[in-house]
Amino acid sequence: MPSIYFDHAATTSMNAEVIKAYVEAASGAPGNPSSLHAQGRAAREKVSSARDRFAGILNCEPSELVFTGSGTESDNSALFGAAHAQLKRGRKGIVTTAVEHHAVLHACRQLESQGFSLTILPVDEFGRVSLADAQAAIDDTTAVVSVMAGNNETGTLQPIAEIGEWARKHKALMHVDAVQAFGYMSLDSRELPIDLLSLSAHKINGPQGVGLLYIRKGTPFQPLLYGGTQERNRRAGTENVAGIVAFAKAAEMAYGHLQARREHTENIRGSLLKALTEQLGSNSFMINGHPDYRLPQILNLSFIGISSESMLMNLDLEGVSASGGSACTSGSLKPSHVLSAMKFSSERLSSAVRFSFGLGNTREEAEKTAKITATISARLRNR
Ligand SMILES: Cc1ncc(COP(=O)(O)O)c(C=O)c1O
Known part of the structure; x- marks a missing residue:
């Protein structure tokens, strides 16, 4: 059979070179990236080098990147983080689409239950949102717009650049879930008018349980997790060093080809x-x-x-x-x-x-x- x-x-599946990178990073002396001693510094260096490699792929600054525990966490952090920060500026509107992954849709519903007003944009028979609908829904009260790059069920791409432009005009923050699109299209943070971008390692031959969130410099953001000062106070918790190293390897391989x-x-x-x-x-x-x-x-x-x-x-x-x-x-x-x-x-x-x-x-x-x-x-x- x-x-x-x-x-x-x-x-x-993780590919062989990714597994090799993972095993190398996980082997040898233990090291917590937050520790000051030599082993800690070595672990910190691994995370920092992985971050630099992602910065190259996304054409952003390393400081704009936050490692997370999954694509789901990246989506939730982006939505709650940006929405709550925007609330302080009097903005309560959340705009998303009917075809988002549940990591986005359920997070938006939760924000709605917390008092945000939610608009869910319809799609056509191909699963694509119309720019006109998005433009009608986004105004000066909008806090966050979340539209995925490519759909996980149908593969349909959304007009994220056009919607992002409109969101920017209204000073609304634009989040893009690019979990499925990452590794299949160029995602240049300097070209795309977006503020937050969610990625996940296990869709591109990296390990499960590792994600990445791009947060454009200057974007108002409130962390989802509190604790240590990791990831510049934007995501507390000891980093998954080997997972992050393997994710960077997988991303490099994907974007190299x-x-x-x-x-x-x-x-x-x-x-x-x-x-x-x-x-x-x-x-x-x-x-x-x-x-x-x-x-x-x-x-x-x-x-x-x-x-x-x-x-x-x-x-x-x-x-x-x-x-x-x-x-x-x-x-x-x-x-x-x-x-x-x-x-x-x-x-x-x-x-x-x-x-x-x-x-x-x-x-x-x-x-x-x-x-x-x-x-x-x-x-x-x-x-
Ligand atoms: C579009 C999209 N967003 C988010 C996720 C969640 O990512 P993760 O499995 O890393 O939590 C997935 C996973 O299927 C997805 O396809």
Whole structure:
């Protein structure tokens, strides 16, 4: 039985060089970056060198970067940190989109329960927000705008630069969740009109449980965690030194081969789509997501008439790992809030399957998966 992993948007495996960097950083003498002795200084140097490497990738100053414990923590820190700081200036509005990851949406709901006023922007049938809607929602009372770069379920890209420009005009802070887009598109902090940016290591062949938050210099910010003075008082807690070193290695590898990485995943995606069309005919499935404004590594399809659960279970039995929605909700059978926001029919909603690609995937795997999917479809449709 093949073992084909097409769930890279959920998590990726650490690649060999990243594991090597992790093990090297975790081995040897212990060292807390806050300690003053030689071992502490050595640990501090590792974190500092990792920070410098991220500053190069994001074209920012190292002091604008805060290491966190996950993408979720980066999102929460950005939203609570910026919203509460903005409240002191009399701003209470939060603007976000209906297709954000729950790390953003649930944090925004929590802010709403604390007295902030929340506007959730709708999306079109491709999952894209309209600039006009964003412009109508953002005004001089807006504290924070949070719009993701690329969606984790559909891959659809949002007009973050245009929305960021508008937010800036109104002195609202702009946060971007780039957890899925990082490693697949250039994110230059000097070019993008954004104030806060969330990243996570485990989507780009780095370790799980490490994140990064970019906070533009001068951005009002209140920490989420209190304790020690780590990360310039913006995130208390002893740093995950080996995880941070490994994250920097993974990021460096991703951005050292950005174009190749994009082309590789785009090719696998194209191969799967082509083979599925040959095997099943293009009328047997629908593509969920924007045809042009999209990430290369995600393909979301609805196999009309076959429930997501049946398809995923049968794919799993045949050795193919895919997903029904975002990883965090795929354990439950709730229809995806992202696809629901795209106003799909219940049939299209309940039959969606996400394939997501990454390093190590091959064209042969895509073709094999198409064959397996066709066999499963025929079996389930003929029941
Ligand atoms: C778009 C997006 N934001 C945030 C997260 C959360 O990141 P983490 O798993 O590191 O907490 C994810 C994870 O799936 C994601 O896809």
